[in-house]
Amino acid sequence: MSSAKFASITAGLLARKGEARPWAQEAIPTPRSWQADFRAAVCAPPPSPPLKDRACQVRMSAHDYERLGILAVKGNVTRQQLLKDALSQFLEAKARNYACACLGACGRDCTSTQ
Numbered sequence: 001m002s003s004a005k006f007a008s009i010t011a012g013l014l015a016r017k018g019e020a021r022p023w024a025q026e027a028i029p030t031p032r033s034w035q036a037d038f039r040a041a042v043c044a045p046p047p048s049p050p051l052k053d054r055a056c057q058v059r060m061s062a063h064d065y066e067r068l069g070i071l072a073v074k075g076n077v078t079r080q081q082l083l084k085d086a087l088s089q090f091l092e093a094k095a096r097n098y099a100c101a102c103l104g105a106c107g108r109d110c111t112s113t114q
Contacts, residue, residue: 058083 015021060068065079072079095102 068079068082072082075082
C-alpha cells in the first residue's frame with residue numbers, strides 16, 4: 001500500500017469528545033484554539049447550585065389539619081404555603097427581640113436583646 005492513499009494520523013485530526021464535526025462543514029480547530037478554550041473552561045468558577053427549599057415535618061391533630069385545609073381552600077393556596085407564611089411571620093416577630101435578624105445563623109453573638 002502506498003502512503004498516498006492514507007493520511008497520517010496527527011493531532012490535527014483528533015477532536016475532543018463532543019466536539020467532532022463533519023469534515024465538509026468546518027475546518028479542524030488548531031491545537032492552540034482548543035487549548036485556550038480548555039484553559040478558559042478550567043479557570044472559570046463553577047456555577048453556584050440553585051437554592052432549594054429544605055424539608056421539615058410538622059405533626060398536628062386531625063382537627064388542625066382539617067382547619068388548615070379549609071383555610072387553604074378559602075384562600076386559594078396550599079397548606080404548604082400557609083405553613084411557610086406562618087413560619088415566616090413567626091421568625092420575623094422573634095427576630096425583633098434580637099440584635100441580628102438572622103437569630104444567630106450568621107455566627108455572631110446575637111443573644112442580646114435590644
